[in-house]
Amino acid sequence: MTTVLPRSGAETTTTGLLELEGLTKSYGSRRVLDDVSFRVEPGRLTGFVGGNGAGKTTTMRIVLGVLGADGGAVRLGGHDVAAADRRHFGYMPEERGLYPKMRVLEQVAYLARLHGFGKSEATARGEALLTELGLGERLHDTIESLSLGNQQRAQIAAALVHDPEVLILDEPFSGLDPLAVDVVAGVLQARAAQGAAILFSSHQLDVVERLCDDLVIIAGGTIRAAGSREQLRAQHSAPRYELVSDADAGWIRSEPGITVVDFEGGTAVFDAASPEDAQRVLRAALGHGIVHAFTPQHPSLAQIFKEVIQ
Amino acid sequence: MSTATAPNGAALSTGSGILLVAEREIGSKLRSKAFLISTGILLLIALAGVLIGGFMSKNTTETKIAVTAETAQTLHGLPGLAPTEVADATAAERLVRDGTVEAALIPAPGDAAFGYQIVALKEAPKSLQGLLAKTPKVTILEPDTTNPLLRYLVAIGFGVVFLMAASTFGATMAQSVVEEKSTRVVELLLAAIPARVLLAGKVIGNTVLAMAQILLLAAIAVVGLIVTGQNSVLQGLGSPLVWFAVFFLFGFVLLASLFAAAASLVSRQEDIGSTTMPITMLVMAPYILVIIFNDNPVVMTILSYIPFSAPVAMPVRLFVGEAQWWEPLASLVILLAACVAAILVAAKIYENSLLRMGARVKLADALSGR
Numbered sequence: 001m002t003t004v005l006p007r008s009g010a011e012t013t014t015t016g017l018l019e020l021e022g023l024t025k026s027y028g029s030r031r032v033l034d035d036v037s038f039r040v041e042p043g044r045l046t047g048f049v050g051g052n053g054a055g056k057t058t059t060m061r062i063v064l065g066v067l068g069a070d071g072g073a074v075r076l077g078g079h080d081v082a083a084a085d086r087r088h089f090g091y092m093p094e095e096r097g098l099y100p101k102m103r104v105l106e107q108v109a110y111l112a113r114l115h116g117f118g119k120s121e122a123t124a125r126g127e128a129l130l131t132e133l134g135l136g137e138r139l140h141d142t143i144e145s146l147s148l149g150n151q152q153r154a155q156i157a158a159a160l161v162h163d164p165e166v167l168i169l170d171e172p173f174s175g176l177d178p179l180a181v182d183v184v185a186g187v188l189q190a191r192a193a194q195g196a197a198i199l200f201s202s203h204q205l206d207v208v209e210r211l212c213d214d215l216v217i218i219a220g221g222t223i224r225a226a227g228s229r230e231q232l233r234a235q236h237s238a239p240r241y242e243l244v245s246d247a248d249a250g251w252i253r254s255e256p257g258i259t260v261v262d263f264e265g266g267t268a269v270f271d272a273a274s275p276e277d278a279q280r281v282l283r284a285a286l287g288h289g290i291v292h293a294f295t296p297q298h299p300s301l302a303q304i305f306k307e308v309i310q
Numbered sequence: 311m312s313t314a315t316a317p318n319g320a321a322l323s324t325g326s327g328i329l330l331v332a333e334r335e336i337g338s339k340l341r342s343k344a345f346l347i348s349t350g351i352l353l354l355i356a357l358a359g360v361l362i363g364g365f366m367s368k369n370t371t372e373t374k375i376a377v378t379a380e381t382a383q384t385l386h387g388l389p390g391l392a393p394t395e396v397a398d399a400t401a402a403e404r405l406v407r408d409g410t411v412e413a414a415l416i417p418a419p420g421d422a423a424f425g426y427q428i429v430a431l432k433e434a435p436k437s438l439q440g441l442l443a444k445t446p447k448v449t450i451l452e453p454d455t456t457n458p459l460l461r462y463l464v465a466i467g468f469g470v471v472f473l474m475a476a477s478t479f480g481a482t483m484a485q486s487v488v489e490e491k492s493t494r495v496v497e498l499l500l501a502a503i504p505a506r507v508l509l510a511g512k513v514i515g516n517t518v519l520a521m522a523q524i525l526l527l528a529a530i531a532v533v534g535l536i537v538t539g540q541n542s543v544l545q546g547l548g549s550p551l552v553w554f555a556v557f558f559l560f561g562f563v564l565l566a567s568l569f570a571a572a573a574s575l576v577s578r579q580e581d582i583g584s585t586t587m588p589i590t591m592l593v594m595a596p597y598i599l600v601i602i603f604n605d606n607p608v609v610m611t612i613l614s615y616i617p618f619s620a621p622v623a624m625p626v627r628l629f630v631g632e633a634q635w636w637e638p639l640a641s642l643v644i645l646l647a648a649c650v651a652a653i654l655v656a657a658k659i660y661e662n663s664l665l666r667m668g669a670r671v672k673l674a675d676a677l678s679g680r
Contacts, residue, residue, distance in 0.1 A: 065500075091497065100489075114327065
């Protein structure tokens with residue numbers, strides 16, 4: 001059950017690309033954003049990662065038009081984003097907020113109406129979406145009576161109810177239990193599959209790693225890395241392999257072009273200067289004993305992140 | 311399931327955005343039990359005030375007088391007296407002593423001028439003396455149009471209603487602005503509609519509520535006056551009541567904009583007082599000044615042209631008949647100009663402060679947008 005109406009994928013691919021170009025922003029003499037440029041592609045989940053105070057929230061607020069930039073541009077489908085475009089944006093602010101005394105459905109429907117839907121349609125959409133997010137039983141409860149996790153789900157419903165083409169979510173997974181993370185992740189992936197461009201920030205790097213197609217890393221107000229997850233992995237790692245064998249793997253240390261990262265009995269993790277060096281190690285290992293595994297290792301997002309922001 | 315053909319909602323016009331915000335503002339207030347109960351109590355107090363006032367003015371308690379057959383005729387046709395006829399002067403005196411009557415009128419053949427005398431226990435009964443006294447005819451050249459007590463009561467009435475409604479709904483306005491800020495819902499709202507639309511909706515919503523309360527109070531006052539037969543007061547009060555409503559409407563828009571702007575400078579409910587204090591003073595000023603100076607025509611004339619006190623001072627002046635026909639119109643023009651100026655300044659402060667969380671925003675920063 002979903003409220004999303006079918007859209008032509010081809011059409012949104014050409015119209016829904018969100019581009020940030022050269023955004024700068026200062027508060028007084030403190031520069032919080034410096035030449036921030038990246039793309040959020042329609043149909044993909046883009047993870048936005050950075051430490052506290054790196055500029056994520058400021059960037060998102062500028063994209064939403066809630067805050068003005070000192071310089072630079074935000075474009076949607078090639079043209080500067082105007083107020084009319086922003087009606088098709090969905091936003092989940094970092095600091096959660098809904099009217100505490102308003103009922104869940106009423107609240108979500110109100111936001112849909114502010115985005116231009118008629119009363120009955122807004123209510124129908126709100127009800128369907130809240131049910132999808134697992135709040136079907138709590139539609140007429142006030143927000144303040146919900147648990148934090150359920151408030152979070154209501155908040156996500158508030159961002160999605162008007163069926164936005166562009167979704168900007170600031171820490172959508174914080175405060176959610178693992179089951180709720182899965183529910184929300186499922187909803188976001190479904191939206192992406194329908195052609196929405198989704199930018200979300202998170203401190204939970206494992207969740208970002210699992211979910212995102214593209215990745216943007218920001219630190220100190222500048223973009224340190226941006227691109228697809230695979231591309232970044234390829235860029236930011238020495239080729240690393242894991243060897244598991246019967247025999248003691250100590251001999252690897254003396255191989256030329258090989259740096260051992262971790263070693264214990266028959267298991268060794270090493271970086272190879274070239275793929276040929278790695279293959280040579282594999283052949284030698286077969287000579288030393290039975291090889292159970294020989295696996296190229298991908299650096300985790302956490303590793304890339306640490307490397308990039310240094 | 312939706313049947314709309316467009317994937318997204320149609321663009322929301324500024325007007326419908328304002329209406330939506332106003333509608334939510336009114337709806338959430340009407341659902342608050344505290345609000346409904348306090349409004350109910352206010353209306354009951356107003357009704358009680360009008361009714362008690364009516365009965366008091368009618369029930370001037372009658373003075374009980376003991377009379378004899380000879381003196382009964384003397385009191386015939388005099389108002390406010392309840393004569394009890396007794397057999398003779400001794401019986402009348404006994405009634406005075408035991409407190410059954412306040413005074414007695416007994417024959418006094420020796421008194422050539424009156425032929426009767428008053429007997430009282432401790433004090434001379436002045437009302438009776440007055441009724442029986444012979445006084446020359448009096449012609450007053452410039453009569454007081456209204457009785458001073460009534461003028462005072464009307465001034466207090468308008469003052470209290472203005473103070474109550476303006477401070478109640480001004481505070482509501484301030485709280486609702488800070489609620490949106492402190493819960494950060496304002497970020498979601500601003501992603502959908504411009505700050506000015508939000509401000510306009512909130513001002514209109516609260517103005518509608520405040521006006522509804524004022525009109526209800528006015529209706530109760532009118533009905534109460536009719537029921538208690540105080541038609542003469544009603545005739546004098548009709549036009550000032552209408553003017554009061556008109557002045558209140560714009561006066562409240564002015565105050566509500568200022569309350570919103572002041573509240574937008576802070577992020578927590580606890581801090582509202584610090585920024586709205588000057589505006590609260592502005593709300594209280596007309597009440598206090600008009601009550602103190604309600605018999606001073608010069609001060610009242612000045613007050614009736616100052617936008618903040620005009621909603622109370624001008625209706626009082628109209629009630630006592632001191633204002634020319636064009637004066638409320640001139641004062642209204644000044645009020646409207648002040649209103650427009652306040653809205654412009656308030657919108658600027660509001661826009662620039664809404665997303666600044668944490669410490670109180672400095673007024674200069676809010677005005678310049680730094």
